[in-house]
Structure formats: structure tokens, C-alpha cells
Amino acid sequence: MSSNAADWANSPGDEAKRPKKLIFAPGDIDPSITDASIPSAPDTVAPSTAAAHLVTESLRSGVSTPSSTTESQMVAHPARAHQFVSNPPLTVSQMHPTxxxxxxHNWFRDPRLLPSSAPETCTLATASWPSGRVSARVxxxxxxxxxxxxxxxxxxxxEGKGGQVFGTKNLSSTGSNGDVPAPMPDLSGTHDEPILTDNNYTPSSDGxxxxxxxxxxNWSGLERQVRVEGLIEPLSREExxxxxxxxxxxxxxxxxxxxxxxxxxxAEPASLIERRRKSLAQEVGSSAPVIPGDVDETDIDDGRAMLENRVREMEKKFDGxxxxxxxxxxxxVRLVPESVEFWQGRRSRLHDRFRYVRGESQWRVQRLSP
Incomplete structure (x- = not known):
């Protein structure tokens, strides 16, 4: 470890400025550094009652925060994280030429991708415009x-991905108060139009x-990733x-x-903590106000009832x-690709990465630095 790293890890002045760590290099920390060797921070407020103690314990994060001393130990030990050594390399000769x-399709049909691993699982990322705020979901x-x-x-x-992708302009409300989901936009003829490219499509700020x-x-068993970037188009209603x-x-x-x-x-955190405090106080026989036995304040209405009522309404609507x-x-919706990257993990993080980039009439293949 360099002296600069050691100075940074042990600098008392900087320690107070750094955010509290909840997870630090999982899988990289030397096995000899255990939770027992990491001093826990003292409680700032001593529990005055059994109920308060239970509340404190129930709200405790349950994770250790490395001190500056243990940070020095951590950065002084070599990493032991996964090193991507169980699968063969990826070469251009293995890539489809066009x-x-x-x-x-070839990778998806790999017999090592077991159906039980749900290889069809993927993460879709979209971004609002013009704010640029990104959201992702599986x-x-x-x-x-x-x-x-x-x-x-x-x-x-x-409020969700529909508003990001199709915009509030296209998702005009079907209800007077905007509470009813809007129909998907009808972009008839999209399939007959030329595929949009980064040269002829730019998001507009008009909504x-x-x-x-x-x-x-992400197929971790094969140490592979596929990354697709492109433009979304809605399918026809018939499709x-x-x-x-x-x-x-x-x-x-x-x-x-x-x-x-x-x-x-x-709900605000204070109201949830107070409900929890009252419930725990009753459990341990504290002098806190007694809650009627038929009221469980930990099982409050948190909006689930509204959803289940909607389900019952729809079941009644479509009965028969x-x-x-x-x-x-x-x-x-279909994601029409502008670029597609195939990523194969390699030792020392020197991964093999090949990317297809759409050209005027054909795809170019590039090797990317890891």
C-alpha cells in the first residue's frame, strides 16, 4: 500500500467528512478481518426503558462501519474477489460476422444457461428528458x-417508464383527474419506417x-453480459x-x-417509529398508554388494501x-438496437468485449478495452 493511501486511511480530520460505510468491498476483505475485530460505535442515547431498547435494536442497521484503523488493514490486504477464470476467452472468430x-440467439441457446436460472431476466434502463434522470428495473x-x-x-x-419513454404529451389522460392509466400511444406504421439512428432522433423537450x-x-454462471442500447418502439395492438x-x-x-x-x-418516519414504540411498549409491560388488544398498530393500512380492492373490482368486472x-x-415494446456489446469475463478484469455498431447498411464489430 502506498504511503498516500495509508495517510488517507488514518487521517482523523478526513474521517468525520467521509460518509458512513454500510458495505465495504464485499468479497474483497481479508478473511482474518472479522466483525469482532471492528469496534462498534457507542450508542448515542442510552435506552431508558425496555420498549426504547427494543425500538433501538429494531432500528439498528445491523452492519459494522469500518474505522480508519480497519480501513488501513483492508487496503493493505490483497483482494480475494472472484477472478473470472472458469470460462474460456471470447475471440472474434466466435462472433457472428454480420x-x-x-x-x-447463439448465446441464449447455450446449454449451460439452465432454465432455472431465468436467463430471460434483464434490466431495462430509461431516462427522463430533459432532466436526464435515469431509472432502471428488472x-x-x-x-x-x-x-x-x-x-x-x-x-x-x-410517473413511471411510460412517461419517460412516450412522454406526458403522448400519454394524455383518459380521466379528468389524471388517475387513470393512459393508453399506449398509437405509432402506426413504425415498422415500415427507417430504423431511427442517433443521427436522426433526438428527444424533444415538448413532453x-x-x-x-x-x-x-447478466449471466453470472457463464461470466457473461450482453448490453443493448437503442430506441424503443411500441408493438401494434394485434402483436x-x-x-x-x-x-x-x-x-x-x-x-x-x-x-x-x-x-x-x-408516511413520515416519525409516525412509523411512534407506532412501533407503542406496540413494543405494550409487549414488555411498559407504563406507556395501553393499546386495545384488538388493535395491532404494526399492521396498519399501508395502501395494500387499495390495490386489493382494485383487484376485487376487476374480478367482479370480468366475472363470466x-x-x-x-x-x-x-x-x-421493442428495443431496436443501435449497439450491442457481448462481454466475457477474464482473469485480472482483462475482460473480452466485442461491440456491434449499426452502420448505414451493415454492422461494424469493435473490440473494446476492458
């Missing part, structure tokens, strides 16, 4: 075609959304209907019932309906 979608790939990657979800929420998005697959018919009835009811990303309930219709705000 099409990243075919290359993805979704399931449902289709791969010659044009791109297809996922299905609720896109009618102005029409930002169709740039990214999709990432979405095909997949909708494969969903089990409960999922169809749930799709109708959920106003995705709408806030159902809000054999084929539940596709909601106007629910459907499929």
Missing part, C-alpha cells in the same frame, strides 16, 4: 425477432418523451394480443388492477368473461 441478434425478455428485443408491461403511467433505452443481461392470450387469468386481472408507479400510501381484453395501457 448480425448481433443472431449472436445473442424485466423479462419475452421475444427476440429480426428487429430487436421485446418486453411487455404497463406503459400508461406518467413527447425519450425513446432511448438500454437493456442488460401484443398474441402474448396477452398466453398470460394466466390472475396476471391479466392484475394488469387491469395496477396503476403502475402510482403512489398508494405515504372468458377472454379478458387487453388493457389499452398495457402491451409490448
Amino acid at each position: 448480425n448481433p441478434l443472431h449472436q445473442f 424485466v423479462y425478455l419475452k421475444e427476440l425477432d429480426e428487429r430487436g428485443w421485446v418486453i411487455y408491461s404497463n406503459w400508461g403511467s406518467r 413527447s418523451g425519450n425513446r432511448w433505452a438500454a437493456l442488460t443481461f 401484443s394480443e398474441v402474448y396477452w392470450r398466453t398470460r394466466e387469468r390472475g396476471s391479466q386481472i392484475g394488469a387491469w388492477a395496477s396503476w403502475q408507479s402510482k403512489v398508494l400510501w405515504t 368473461v372468458e377472454n379478458i381484453p387487453l388493457p389499452p395501457f398495457w402491451g409490448g
